[in-house]
Amino acid sequence: MKKIGLLFLITIIALSVNAQKKxxxxxxxxxxxxxxxxxxxxxxxxxxxxxxxxxxxxxxxxxxxxxxxxxxxxxxxxxxxxxxxxxxxxxxxxxxxxxxxxxxxxxxxxxxxxxxxxxxxxxxxxxxxxxxxxxxxxxxxxxxxxxxxxxxxxxxxxxxxxxxxxxxxxxxxxxxxxxxxxxxxxxxxxxxxxxxxxxxxxxxxxxxxxxxxxxxxxxxxxxxxxxxxxxxxxxxxxxxxxxxxxxxxxxxxxxxxxxxxxxxxxxxxxxxxxxxxxxxxxxxxxxxxxxxxxxxxxxxxxxxxxxxxxxxxxxxxxxxxxxxxxxxxxxxxxxxxxxxxxxxxxxxxxxxxxxxxxxxxxxxxxxxxxxxxxxxxxxxxxxxxxFLYWEFHEDGGRQAVRMGNWKAIREKVFNDPKGQLKLYNLETDPQEKNDVSAAHPAIVEKMNGIMLKEHVENKNFPFAKAK
CATH class of the missing domain: 3.40.720.10 (Alkaline Phosphatase, subunit A)
Incomplete structure (x- = not known):
């Protein structure tokens, strides 16, 4: 009985120590x-x-x-x-x-x-x-x-x-x-x-x-x-x-x-x-x-x-x-x-x-x-x-993507889900002051594709609701 009690005590101590290691x-x-x-x-x-x-x-x-x-x-x-x-x-x-x-x-x-x-x-x-x-x-x-x-x-x-x-x-x-x-x-x-x-x-x-x-x-x-x-x-x-x-x-x-x-x-x-x-x-x-x-x-x-x-x-x-x-x-x-x-x-x-x-x-x-x-x-x-992706469901809706140093933002998504996005190079423009989308159509196309794929429509938060 003493051995059983000792084993039980050792087991409890071992479990306690193991738990504390987490x-x-x-x-x-x-x-x-x-x-x-x-x-x-x-x-x-x-x-x-x-x-x-x-x-x-x-x-x-x-x-x-x-x-x-x-x-x-x-x-x-x-x-x-x-x-x-x-x-x-x-x-x-x-x-x-x-x-x-x-x-x-x-x-x-x-x-x-x-x-x-x-x-x-x-x-x-x-x-x-x-x-x-x-x-x-x-x-x-x-x-x-x-x-x-x-x-x-x-x-x-x-x-x-x-x-x-x-x-x-x-x-x-x-x-x-x-x-x-x-x-x-x-x-x-x-x-x-x-x-x-x-x-x-x-x-x-x-x-x-x-x-x-x-x-x-x-x-x-x-x-x-x-x-x-x-x-x-x-x-x-x-x-x-x-x-x-x-x-x-x-x-x-x-x-x-x-x-x-x-x-x-x-x-x-x-x-x-x-x-x-x-x-x-x-x-x-x-x-x-x-x-x-x-x-x-x-x-x-x-x-x-x-x-x-x-x-x-x-x-x-x-x-x-x-x-x-x-x-x-x-x-x-x-x-x-x-x-x-x-x-x-x-x-x-x-x-x-x-x-x-x-x-x-x-x-x-x-x-x-x-x-x-x-x-x-x-x-x-x-x-x-x-990439990283975000969306926002107020103020007409917004989407954003960061891909490497590139950052894309689309505003007023409810009214125009495929509207023009703005593109920034965060390496040279971390304040997002200069939209360079016109100079980088391939990047813009890729960002558009990410936004389209990553937004999965939700009945409580649809992007189509304002159409």
């Missing part, structure tokens, strides 16, 4: 933060020391792209490993009273993949891919613990009247005139708790922070907000003294508020990293930091003041570089060599195959991405993309 993964996604909003990407007005330290200790990517230029489809691209010609969600399709068009049950997304590989899965922040109780509800998509906003529209208020804890509606004390519970702080508290609770198990944590999306809201007397008011010597703009929830809450100090929201996000990242070290998990955790699309100009925000798009053309909702090229930092202490800068041309749909590779599991369906593991670990030849 790499934890934390994916941090900023909301509407531009390529140029971090110090490590050239920002001079906003301070982001914690994220910059992550960049210094890992790989800073300079030619990496979001799924598209608005929230829900960009996140769907990340979760499904599919570009926006193939994702089930391709736009901000709103559902009343709360939520967005749901991911279908047939979608196999990142949390499901991690759960199938033996990970605990947590999502904290903004979901936006399925209203409560729908098939796209996070708890029906492989998420063990969800805390935050189910609805991205409701996340425009940082002092909401409720959040969600899995299927439980968490009523808050906030009103429009009495803002006492700051949602980002509540969400951060739950994320840290998830790390502590799962310190002995492999976990995947998706931190979908709502900062620095509009509205530009901060707690009363916030020290970071006051710091930037003084730093910028910003004089208050006249705003309505009362706000009843219509649109974004006005902000008298928009420059200071936006900077404070970015720095507050940076502080939250610093807290996550510090907790990893305190738990002894810092050398067994892969951290990714990115943003879902380019900077916004909403709620009084002024991206030009900060050069938030890093000098590229366009902001949120545009398929120019400023709308989709994003900061990407990957830090894996002890595994990924620090101080690297990569010009690898990739996009959000690369992460699902990358993480499946790291988790030693196979995906049940083909993705549009490639695994980045060879690049991260400097082992073997890194596969590259023949």
């Amino acid at each position: 790499t934890n993964v934390i994916f941090i996604l900023a909301d509407d933060m531009g390529y140029g909003d971090l110090g490590s990407y050239g920002q001079t007005k906003i301070e982001t020391p914690h994220i910059d330290k992550l960049a210094a200790g890992g790989i800073r990517f300079t030619q990496f792209y979001a799924g598209t230029s608005v929230c829900a489809p960009s996140r769907a691209s990340l979760m499904t490993g599919l570009h926006t010609g193939h994702t089930p969600i391709r736009g901000n399709y709103e559902i009343e009273p709360e939520g967005q068009l749901p991911l279908p049950d047939s979608a196999f997304i990142m949390p499901e993949m991690f759960r199938s590989a033996g990970y605990k899965t947590g999502v904290f922040g903004k979901w936006g891919m399925g209203y409560p109780g729908s098939e796209g509800d996070p708890v029906k998509q492989g998420v063990d613990q969800f805390y935050g906003y189910n609805c991205q529209r409701q996340s425009h208020d940082f002092f909401p009247d409720h959040l969600w804890n899995n299927t439980q509606k968490v009523e808050l004390k906030n009103t429009h005139s009495n803002q006492v519970q700051y949602a980002p702080a509540l969400i951060q508290e739950q994320a840290i708790h998830f790390m502590v609770e799962n310190k002995s198990k492999p976990f995947f944590m998706y931190l979908a922070y709502t900062l620095p999306h509009a509205a530009l809201q901060l707690p009363e007397g916030d020290k970071t907000f006051e710091y930037y008011k003084k730093k910028f010597n910003e004089q208050p703009k006249p705003v309505k003294t009362t706000w009843v929830g219509d649109g974004y809450q006005p902000q008298a100090y928009p420059h200071a508020a936006y900077a404070a929201m970015v720095t507050k996000l940076d502080n939250y990242v610093g807290e996550v990293v510090a907790k990893l070290k305190a738990l002894g998990l810092d050398k067994n955790t892969l951290i990714v930091f990115a943003s879902d699309n380019g900077p916004h100009a909403e709620g009084g925000n002024d991206p030009a003041f900060f050069n938030s798009n890093g000098g590229f053309t366009g902001i949120k909702r545009k398929l120019n570089e400023g709308g989709i090229r994003e900061p990407l930092i990957i830090n894996w202490n002890g595994k990924v060599k620090g101080g690297q800068t990569s010009d690898y041309i990739g996009a959000f749909w690369d992460f699902l195959p990358t993480f499946a590779d790291l988790a030693s599991t196979k995906l049940p369906q083909k993705t549009d991405g490639v695994s980045l593991v060879p690049l991260l670990l400097n082992k073997g030849k890194q596969q590259t993309h023949d």
Whole structure:
């Protein structure tokens, strides 16, 4: 009996050690933060020391792209490993009273993949891919613990009247005139708790922070907000003294508020990293930091003041570089060599195959991405993309393709699906100022062919609807 007991104990210990050898993964996604909003990407007005330290200790990517230029489809691209010609969600399709068009049950997304590989899965922040109780509800998509906003529209208020804890509606004390519970702080508290609770198990944590999306809201007397008011010597703009929830809450100090929201996000990242070290998990955790699309100009925000798009053309909702090229930092202490800068041309749909590779599991369906593991670990030849493709379902519809240094954009697709596209050479013209389509008809023809092939018509997001 003693031998049986000893063998049982050894088996349990062995299983525990084996489980702990799996790499934890934390994916941090900023909301509407531009390529140029971090110090490590050239920002001079906003301070982001914690994220910059992550960049210094890992790989800073300079030619990496979001799924598209608005929230829900960009996140769907990340979760499904599919570009926006193939994702089930391709736009901000709103559902009343709360939520967005749901991911279908047939979608196999990142949390499901991690759960199938033996990970605990947590999502904290903004979901936006399925209203409560729908098939796209996070708890029906492989998420063990969800805390935050189910609805991205409701996340425009940082002092909401409720959040969600899995299927439980968490009523808050906030009103429009009495803002006492700051949602980002509540969400951060739950994320840290998830790390502590799962310190002995492999976990995947998706931190979908709502900062620095509009509205530009901060707690009363916030020290970071006051710091930037003084730093910028910003004089208050006249705003309505009362706000009843219509649109974004006005902000008298928009420059200071936006900077404070970015720095507050940076502080939250610093807290996550510090907790990893305190738990002894810092050398067994892969951290990714990115943003879902380019900077916004909403709620009084002024991206030009900060050069938030890093000098590229366009902001949120545009398929120019400023709308989709994003900061990407990957830090894996002890595994990924620090101080690297990569010009690898990739996009959000690369992460699902990358993480499946790291988790030693196979995906049940083909993705549009490639695994980045060879690049991260400097082992073997890194596969590259023949092209990247995006589409956008607002403002008349847009398509874009990047093929090597060539970038093509078509506007007003709903009215003219075969309309003239503009062609840019990003090597010589990264600001996309000079349309060279007339001089390169063969490239234009090839880009047209890619756009035609990669857009698979979707009943919820058709390009033919405006004809």
